[in-house]
Amino acid sequence: MSLKDQFDAAVAASKQLPERPDNMTLLKIYALFKQASEGDCEGKRPGFTDMVGRAKFDAWDGLKGTSKDEAMQQYIDLIEELK
Known part of the structure; x- marks a missing residue:
């Protein structure tokens, strides 16, 4: 399974988490x-x-310089932790 496929699966899984994450975790996601x-x-x-909007912008801006692949992997790992 490619990283993109794993990422897409994690995006789908993020919509079916057992409980809603706290606001800081939601910003990170x-x-x-x-x-x-x-x-x-x-x-x-x-x-x-x-x-x-400002909080979202700041959270995203804080990842500046992170490669798309690295961000995908971090996203996958975070969703796995929340399952």
């Missing part, structure tokens, strides 16, 4: 997914009135 699928974060940071 989001950031790893974005890094794995789109690469480094680009664009402007949302303003302070958009706290959710």
